[in-house]
Amino acid sequence: MPRQLKVLMALLVGPLALATVIGVAVLWPDGELEVSGPGTDVQRGTAEVTALAPCPQEVQVEGCRAAVIELLSGPGAPGEARALLPYGEMAPEVVVGDRIIVSHAEQAPPGQQYAFQDFDRGPPLLVLAILFAVGVLALSRWRGIGALASLAYSLVLIAVFTLPAIMEGSSPLAVAVVTAAAIMLVSLYLSHGFDVRSTVAMLGTLLSLLVIGVLGWVFTRVGHFTGVVDEGSQYISGVAAQVDLSGLLLAGLVIGALGVLDDVTVTQTWAVWELADVDPDASARSLFTRAMRIGRSHAASTVNTLVLAYVGATLPLMLVFSALSLPFGIAVSQEVVAQEVVRGLVGGLGILAAVPVTTAIAALVAARLVREPPDAAGPSHRARTH
Secondary structure, X not given: OOHHHHHHHHHHHHHHHHXXXXXXXXXXXXXXXXXXXXXXXXXXXXXXXXXXXXXXXXOOOOOOEEEEEEEOOOOOOOEEEEEEEOOOOOOOOOOOOOEEEEEEOOOOOOOOOEEEEEEOOHHHHHHHHHHHHHHHHHHHOHHHHHHHHHHHHHHHHHHHHHHHHHHOOOOHHHHHHHHHHHHHHHHHHHHHOOOHHHXXXXXXXXXXXXXXXXXXXXXXXXXXXXXXXXXXXXHHHHHOOOOOHHHHHHHXXXXXXXXXXXXXXXXXXXXXXXXXXXXXXXXXXXXXXXHHHHHHHHHHHHHHHHHHHHHHHOHHHHHHHHHOOOOHHHHHHOHHHHHHHHHHHHHHHHHHHHHHHHHHHHHHHHHHHHOOOHHHHOOOOOHHHO
8 A cells, every 4th residue: 555545544544543532431431320210129030930820819900820930040040939920911921931031029029029021032032143143154254253243342332331321421422423433443444354445434434424413413403303202211211311312312323324334335445446456547537437336226225225124113103103094294293203214314315425425535545556556566466455
């Protein structure tokens, strides 16, 4: 790589990496937050149903059910206890051998301290995750290891930094931007190699995220979004009033769009490099024009995928609105639906911006690389080696 290009990349990536490290250090949660409110004193664990049993005599409710459970984790484990089961027409069917999640309320009367919370879906999810990992490794081989490592890193970062920082009252948008930068800096290089192509994809992703952040901020303000749209957000507002729920919506938009942008920017960058490798004498304009033909098709399919994903997330609610015979305009204006519309459309605009921006950067860099004098890199050093 030409020395001037190395310097330019260092000047671009270095400050971003430094700012990200500083942002993580400043926003890092101190772990001193105490959350109080309904349900915060309830502990949870896993158990296996060993037998069905009648409810305790103290619970005189028609249809009440209970089960004898073997506690596998959580309060009282290992051990045996009796747990109350849900009852009623829509109650889930629990049978002997089921693994379940139980809640434990210390203040409840004896025999009523444990209650069915949900089914324990850990084992099947683990099998599915293993199948996913095997599939990634079978297709991507050694590069798949980097992809899986970057995925694990992203999830851990969100768990140990993003969520606790937002819960402690930090600006959700600031936390989301720092999270996205930290994920982008590590994941792109870990998944695709530490080279100039990954740097170009990262720059294209960063600029597109700026577009998404600005548009998201504008339209969440203009649209008067409160962030209080479901039971989850209402619960958070009750037990952690310091959380900015409207900012949380914007944070989810930024982080949610990152994965899609990664796909678009990496694909466009690699497409430009392949074109430059086939035609080393191509100008930056020629590379940009040809790569944009690929980018237009890719952007069209990706935008469609993104919007349909958000529509699918609100499909049950849309059925409710349909049953109520609400006009389409009123249904879409409901905040719980409108926020998905904003996510889909703003994310789509980010993708539309990512294609030309990334392609332009990649074309300029690739055209400069293929014109590197043979005595500087050797005749065998084409764009692909960089």
